[in-house]
Amino acid sequence: MNGLSLKGIYKVFGSARAVENVHLDFAEGELTALLGPSGCGKTTLLRMIAGLETPTSGSLHLGSRDITALAAHKRRFGMVFQNFALFPHLNVRENVVYSLVISGTSKSDAIATGERLLDLVQLQGYGDRRVGQLSGGQRQRVAIARALAQEPEVFLLDEPMSALDAKLREDMQVELRLLQQRLGVTTIVVTHDQREAMTMADKIVVMSRGKVEQVGAPQDIYHRPENAFVADFIGKANFYDGVVEDGKLRVNGSLLETNSPANFINGSDVRIACRPEVPCLGRRDVAGSQLKATVTFVRDVGPARDIHLKTDIGPMVVEYARGEEQDDYHVGQDTIVTLPLDGLHVFPEPRQDAS
C-alpha cells in the first residue's frame, strides 16, 4: 500500500481558516475528485499536497513516509495547473521533458520519453511547435504529458478543464479518465463541476468552507447524501423544511410518509431533500405520500423534461427522461404527485451560521 494520507490538516491564512481538520486517504491508483464551490479550500488542500503550501498543522504521509516538511521539488508530484503554466520559451517537446532534463537524464532518453508521452496524449508530431501555436485542448495535453514525464507517485490537477470550452471539456474528461486508468497513477483532481467529478472519479470528496462534508463513490454521494449541503451541491433537489411527527414529516400542514427519519426525535426540525427524478406524477399505484399538484411551468430541454408544480408543501420540480411514460402535461393542469417512501432524504436543520 503506497497511498497518500492526510491527518488533521489545517491551513490558516491570517484570520481565515482555509482548510480545517481534514483527514483523507487516497488509495494507490485511484482517482479522487476534490469537489466544492469556489473558496471551499480544495485548491489550498491540493497545493499543500503538492508541497506549494505548508499546512499550519497536521501531517501528510506517502505510504509510511512522512512528507509534511518535504519541499515541492523533492516531492515531485506532477501537477497540471489551471492555466497550464507551460513555459513559453520552450517548444512542446522541451516542455514535456523539462523534468527529465533538469534531473540530468541523457538527451536521447529524454527525447525518447518525450515522443512516447506526446504519443500518449495524442500529440504526435507536435514536438517542435511553439507553445503559443497550440489550442487550449492541445496545451492541456502538453501540461498533462509534462506532469507525467517524471512518473510521479501522485498526479495532481487543479481545475484542469476550466480553460476549455464545454464540448472539449466533456471529451477530455473521458480521455483523462482512460489515461489515468491505463497508467494506474494515484490522481487527485480539484473541480467545482459535479458532472466532471462524477465522470472521472473513483471517489469524491465534497468540501465546503474548508471542511470535508462527505467522502464516497459518486453514486453513493448522489443517492445517499449525508447532509443538506451535499444534497444541494451534488445534482438537483427540491428542499422543504419540516418537523418530525411520530415517524412522519409535517411540512406546511401536510404529513409525508418516509422510512428514513427513525433516528429523529419527535418535534425536531428537519430539512428534507427530494431529487427531481424521484416523484411520480399522475400515478396512484406507488407507495408513498400523495399530494395534489398543479402544473405551473414545463421546461423541455431535449433529453429531459422538467415539470414545475405547485403543491401543498411548496413548489416542486419533477424531471422525466425522454421515453419514460408520461402524459402530455400543460400549464394549469391538476394532477397528483407521489413521493415514494424511500425517496426523501431527511437531514437535521442545518446550523444557522453567523456568517
Added chain:
Amino acid sequence: MSAISDPEILANSALTGRSRLSQLSVSKLVIWALVLFLCVTPFALIIAVSFGEKIEGASWEWGFSLANYQRVFVGANWPEEVTFLYLQNLYYSLYYAVLAAILAVLSAFPFTYLMTGLSRRAQSAWLVFILSSLSLSEVFIVMGWDVLLSNRSGLPMVVKETGLTDWLKAVGWFDTLREWGLANPRNVKFKTSVFATVLTMSYLVWPYAVILLYPPLSRMDRSMVEAAQTMGAGPWTVMRTVILPAVRLPLFGATLLLFVFLLGVYVTVSVFAEPAKQTMAVSVYSAVRGATLNAPFGAAQAVILLITAGVFLVLGQWMSRRAAT
C-alpha cells in the same frame, strides 16, 4: 423668402466647415512644427557646428571641414603624428557604461523579483520610494558618494579604524588591491578609481533598473515557477531555467537602455574617474565650455557619441528581435 435664404445658409455652413478644417490643420501644423523644432533643431545645430572651424584666439565660424572628426579619430596632427586620445575617451565611455549598466541590472533584478512577491501594499510602497529617489540629481548623489568614498572621512577611514587595513596587509590581499589601484601605500582608497566610477554610475541608474524590470517581472506567471517546482526544480534551477529565460528580453532591453543613458554621465566621471581615464562626455564639455573653447570640436565628439549610442540601440533591437523569433 426661403428660396433666397437657403443658399445663404448653405454658403455659411460651407464657410464654417472650411474654416473649421483649416483651424484643425493649422493647429496640427503648429504642433508638428514645435515637435520638429524641439527634437530636430538641437541635433541639426550640433551636426552643423561640428563641421565648423575654430578661429585661434577667438570663437569659431561656420564652414565645412572634416578636421574635427579627423581629430577625434586620429588626432589633430595626422598624418605626421597619430593619437587615439579621443577614441580612448570613447572607449572609457563605453567601458564604464557597460559595467555600470550590467551591475545595476544584475543587482536590481533579484531585488525586483523579491519585491514582486510581496503584498500589493508593500509593492506600491517600495515603488513610491524608488520613484521618489529619482528626484535626486546626479550632483547630489555624487556629493554623497564623494563623502562616502573619500579617503579621510569615508569608507577608507572605517576600513582603517576597524583594523581591516592591517588584516588585509597581514593576509597579503592589500598588494592585490594596490595592483588594482584601490589602495595607496597606507590605506585602501576609492578616489579616484574605475571601481568608484562604476559603483556610483550604477547607483545613479539603479532606480531606473528597478522600474524597467518591475513590469515584466510582475506580469510573469508565477504558476510557471510552481510548475517547475513540482517537476523537481530547486530554487536555482527555477531561476536558471524558468525565470531568467522568461525575462531575458526585458533584462537585455533594460541593460541597453541604461547603457545608452550612462554614456552621457558627466559629474560622476569628472569626480571619480582618474584623469587619464576620462570619458567622451567630459571631453565634450571641456571642449565647449572648458579652457579650449572649441565648440566645433566638442560638437564633433558629441555627434560621434550620439552615433555610437544609436548603433548600440539598433544592434540591440536587431538582436532582441532575432532572439524573440
